[in-house]
Amino acid sequence: MKQPERLLILAAVLVLARPYPGAAEGKDLHLKNGNIITVTGETVKGGDLVIRGGKITGIGKNIQTPAGAAVVDLAGRWAMPGIIDSHSHIAIEGSVNEMGDLMTPEVDIRDVINPEDIYIVYALAGGVTTIHTMHGSGNPIGGRGIVLKLRWGKSAEEMIFRGAPLTIKWALGENPKRSNALGMGPSRYPRTRMGVEAAIRLEFEKTKDYLNTWAQHENRLKALKKGEPPPLPPRKDLRLEVLADILKGKYWVRCHAYQSEEMLSIMRLCDEYGLKLACFEHGLEGYRITNELVRYGVAVSSFADFWAYKWEAYNTMPHSAALMAQRGVLTALNSDDAERMRRLFHEAAKTVRFGGLSEAEALKTITINPAIILGIADRTGSLEVGKDADIAVFNRHPFDPYTVCEMTLVDGEIFFDRAGYLEARKKAEEEKKKPEEEAGKEKRS
Amino acid sequence: MSGGATMKTSIVIAALAALTALWTPAAETTGPVLIRGARIVPVEGPVLESGDLLIENGKITAVGPSVKAPEGARVIEASGLTAYPGFIDAYTQYGLVEIGAIAATVDSSEMGKENPEVRAAWAINPHSVHFRTGRICGTTAALVAPAGGTFPGISALVKMEGWSFPEMAVKEEATSLINFPMSPRPPTAEQVGPKPTTEIDVTSKLVEKIKEYLSEARHYLALKKEAASNPAVKAPDHNPKYEALAPVFEGTLPVILSVEKAKDIELALKFIKEEKIKAVFRGCAQGYKVADKIKAAGIPVIVGDLYRDPSEPEDGYDAPFRNVAELSKAGVTLCFSSGTNPSTGKDLPYHAARAVAFGMSHEDAVKALTINPARVFGIDDRLGTLAPGKDADLFLTTGDPLDLRSEVKHMFISGREIDLGNWWKDLYDKWKSRPLK
Numbered sequence: 001m002k003q004p005e006r007l008l009i010l011a012a013v014l015v016l017a018r019p020y021p022g023a024a025e026g027k028d029l030h031l032k033n034g035n036i037i038t039v040t041g042e043t044v045k046g047g048d049l050v051i052r053g054g055k056i057t058g059i060g061k062n063i064q065t066p067a068g069a070a071v072v073d074l075a076g077r078w079a080m081p082g083i084i085d086s087h088s089h090i091a092i093e094g095s096v097n098e099m100g101d102l103m104t105p106e107v108d109i110r111d112v113i114n115p116e117d118i119y120i121v122y123a124l125a126g127g128v129t130t131i132h133t134m135h136g137s138g139n140p141i142g143g144r145g146i147v148l149k150l151r152w153g154k155s156a157e158e159m160i161f162r163g164a165p166l167t168i169k170w171a172l173g174e175n176p177k178r179s180n181a182l183g184m185g186p187s188r189y190p191r192t193r194m195g196v197e198a199a200i201r202l203e204f205e206k207t208k209d210y211l212n213t214w215a216q217h218e219n220r221l222k223a224l225k226k227g228e229p230p231p232l233p234p235r236k237d238l239r240l241e242v243l244a245d246i247l248k249g250k251y252w253v254r255c256h257a258y259q260s261e262e263m264l265s266i267m268r269l270c271d272e273y274g275l276k277l278a279c280f281e282h283g284l285e286g287y288r289i290t291n292e293l294v295r296y297g298v299a300v301s302s303f304a305d306f307w308a309y310k311w312e313a314y315n316t317m318p319h320s321a322a323l324m325a326q327r328g329v330l331t332a333l334n335s336d337d338a339e340r341m342r343r344l345f346h347e348a349a350k351t352v353r354f355g356g357l358s359e360a361e362a363l364k365t366i367t368i369n370p371a372i373i374l375g376i377a378d379r380t381g382s383l384e385v386g387k388d389a390d391i392a393v394f395n396r397h398p399f400d401p402y403t404v405c406e407m408t409l410v411d412g413e414i415f416f417d418r419a420g421y422l423e424a425r426k427k428a429e430e431e432k433k434k435p436e437e438e439a440g441k442e443k444r445s
Numbered sequence: 446m447s448g449g450a451t452m453k454t455s456i457v458i459a460a461l462a463a464l465t466a467l468w469t470p471a472a473e474t475t476g477p478v479l480i481r482g483a484r485i486v487p488v489e490g491p492v493l494e495s496g497d498l499l500i501e502n503g504k505i506t507a508v509g510p511s512v513k514a515p516e517g518a519r520v521i522e523a524s525g526l527t528a529y530p531g532f533i534d535a536y537t538q539y540g541l542v543e544i545g546a547i548a549a550t551v552d553s554s555e556m557g558k559e560n561p562e563v564r565a566a567w568a569i570n571p572h573s574v575h576f577r578t579g580r581i582c583g584t585t586a587a588l589v590a591p592a593g594g595t596f597p598g599i600s601a602l603v604k605m606e607g608w609s610f611p612e613m614a615v616k617e618e619a620t621s622l623i624n625f626p627m628s629p630r631p632p633t634a635e636q637v638g639p640k641p642t643t644e645i646d647v648t649s650k651l652v653e654k655i656k657e658y659l660s661e662a663r664h665y666l667a668l669k670k671e672a673a674s675n676p677a678v679k680a681p682d683h684n685p686k687y688e689a690l691a692p693v694f695e696g697t698l699p700v701i702l703s704v705e706k707a708k709d710i711e712l713a714l715k716f717i718k719e720e721k722i723k724a725v726f727r728g729c730a731q732g733y734k735v736a737d738k739i740k741a742a743g744i745p746v747i748v749g750d751l752y753r754d755p756s757e758p759e760d761g762y763d764a765p766f767r768n769v770a771e772l773s774k775a776g777v778t779l780c781f782s783s784g785t786n787p788s789t790g791k792d793l794p795y796h797a798a799r800a801v802a803f804g805m806s807h808e809d810a811v812k813a814l815t816i817n818p819a820r821v822f823g824i825d826d827r828l829g830t831l832a833p834g835k836d837a838d839l840f841l842t843t844g845d846p847l848d849l850r851s852e853v854k855h856m857f858i859s860g861r862e863i864d865l866g867n868w869w870k871d872l873y874d875k876w877k878s879r880p881l882k
Contacts, residue, residue, distance in 0.1 A: 118758045125762045180546040287872075291882040308575070308788035310546035317869035323877055339754050342762075346795070349849040355873070401798035401848045425761055 034074025082129025082390030087334035097138035126342030127392030137171035322355020483523035503860030531585025536782035540569035554593025577867035579790030626651035770804030
């Protein structure tokens with residue numbers, strides 16, 4: 001394909017950035033005549049949603065269109081809260097693992113947000129509005145994650161979900177101990193689950209010493225006599241500064257772990273150091289320790305049925321997420337993968353078939369539950385008056401096998417519109433044909 | 446590998462061996478079974494809203510609105526359930542891959558580029574847990590294909606049940622395989638770094654290499670034939686690789702050609718014509734761009750799993766689904782497959798559902814799961830529809846089998862009812878009973 005043609009097709013993709021006609025940024029919207037899945041309340045059949053200033057201001061039946069609001073006829077389509085993926089690796093520039101060292105809490109995804117990642121478009125086209133994008137699981141302490149709203153076409157800064165709690169990625173098991181990377185690159189400590197935990201403990205002991213050194217320094221400053229020269233401050237260590245903030249509870253720990261016993265062990269560690277352990281990532285054996293997870297109050301962000309790709313992912317089943325949720329664990333489904341991200345609505349449907357989760361509870365695993373895990377449930381994750389207008393519209397119920405996401409709104413702004421996409425694609429394909437036809441005419445003449 | 450790692454691997458293998466020994470294949474012999482009052486979707490012929498189906502000696506012997514149960518027949522009251530012929534997964538690695546990350550459990554890809562002689566039949570582990578978990582959504586048969594290199598080997602077509610490989614095999618040698626070269630993505634305007642000044646057609650050069658290899662094989666076979674009747678000609682040294690290609694040249698063994706991009710599909714069509722081989726495409730991510738050409742050449746397409754991204758962003762976010770829908774509308778014979786990860790093999794009907802969501806008809810989607818692969822692999826005399834004389838490979842489900850919420854309640858393979866228990870169910874039964882505290 002020649003360059004100009006390629007660019008025309010590209011236009012079909014990029015046109016998604018263009019707001020829906022009549023729905024320019026900040027414009028009020030009235031979504032009419034749809035089935036409104038609120039998640040936290042009843043589903044309103046044949047209902048309306050009113051959006052003003054990017055917030056939901058009305059949900060119900062036969063609502064009057066506010067003056068100046070654009071009307072979108074849902075014509076029986078299904079509106080649900082924008083899907084939240086609390087474990088993603090998209091919209092990141094370059095590699096997700098800082099393998100130059102073992103403990104790298106100082107690195108921050110905030111510094112490498114890529115707002116032009118095409119997977120943002122794909123995610124929007126699957127109804128996803130908010131993601132938590134973070135480091136990989138190569139290091140026991142990998143770095144700091146960031147919560148983004150998928151405002152495609154905006155800058156990195158404008159995508160950041162303001163006010164979301166800060167997170168730090170940890171990882172246990174096969175990835176940090178590099179057991180599936182034998183012979184790939186130089187060996188390093190740790191090689192065992194014991195070593196992984198020892199390495200984390202050592203790091204926090206160092207941090208405690210560091211904090212003590214600073215406390216002593218502060219005390220010395222306070223006790224300074226008049227005219228006495230102040231002592232030199234201790235060396236500032238940016239890595240230990242972040243670890244100190246973890247100790248102070250400033251970061252929510254997101255811990256990649258598969259095996260039940262390593263989860264139990266790290267829960268004890270977090271108790272000992274008084275850390276805020278928010279969520280286990282994957283937790284494919286979490287179904288074994290639901291009592292302990294509930295008692296500790298830690299969530300699990302898991303897969304519906306992805307398994308057996310490595311040994312620590314073998315002792316599991318697609319019923320795991322449903323069983324955890326039924327036994328009281330705050331459970332979310334995540335993608336961990338750019339492709340899986342665009343079909344999370346069907347991943348949630350699998351928990352109905354496997355483990356018999358109710359449809360209402362299954363919907364929570366991709367909406368309000370990940371919102372709670374991320375500490376943003378006051379803003380998004382359900383359709384409620386006062387919340388951000390983050391909405392996914394499907395032509396059928398999101399669990400229907402033949403459903404298609406048709407529209408996705410972030411803060412009341414339409415960032416994906418299938419009808420608009422199809423129109424733009426048609427136009428681009430016609431444009432592409434024109435020069436070919438003209439060339440054909442010239443040949444004939 | 447260190448001693449510790451070896452020991453760990455041994456433990457894992459021992460654990461796997463223990464797991465896979467838990468379940469017993471279905472009883473060898475069984476009397477007649479009458480399925481009564483089911484909605485019957487025979488795939489070919491009209492749907493019976495309420496019908497009966499009789500199984501005797503491993504075969505379907507009668508299908509109709511009302512079939513009399515022979516004496517001593519077991520009757521399954523199936524009202525509320527729907528009967529479908531078992532699904533055929535047209536490209537998998539069942540029994541060749543257990544746990545992707547553990548090399549000791551992986552037998553899918555041989556070293557080197559040219560291994561047309563290696564056979565999946567020699568390596569398939571009939572006791573892999575994935576046969577059990579893979580069939581719970583309706584799959585009763587699968588093509589198991591080796592991968593890797595240009596000539597990965599010979600696939601086998603198996604039923605998803607049996608005490609041993611020969612018992613499972615429908616066809617020990619189902620197809621040969623060629624991984625067609627893939628054109629690199631052309632540089633984009635935004636791309637950083639030096640851009641090639643001249644356009645080198647790498648793909649065509651690689652196709653030439655494949656043609657050369659086939660030409661050498663043909664030469665070898667011709668020489669061997671000549672030597673058999675002419676004592677003046679010395680027979681060449683035995684070459685198992687070339688020998689394995691003989692049935693391909695004779696047209697008795699079809700070749701699955703894996704190819705994705707539109708440009709490469711066109712090259713592949715030319716290649717097939719020139720080499721005069723019986724070919725089936727696999728993949729065809731950009732098939733919709735040349736659907737009319739694929740249709741005109743009469744090449745069936747095994748589409749890859751639809752849990753995938755567009756081949757190129759310019760194709761649009763929905764290209765994988767649109768592709769299948771448009772190939773179907775163009776009249777291309779399609780088969781679905783779950784791909785190279787047997788642990789997610791159960792998702793086969795879910796891939797079909799994605800194609801239906803984007804415009805393929807439900808009827809065509811079901812054909813692409815049943816009769817189409819049966820025809821493509823030449824086993825439609827035994828599999829693919831519910832009709833008297835065919836193998837009793839079928840399942841009864843609570844609803845639309847493409848719906849993620851439907852549940853297969855009964856499954857028959859070769860007329861025997863299959864235990865739907867599996868590794869997942871064992872875990873579930875155990876752990877749902879842990880007392881709540």
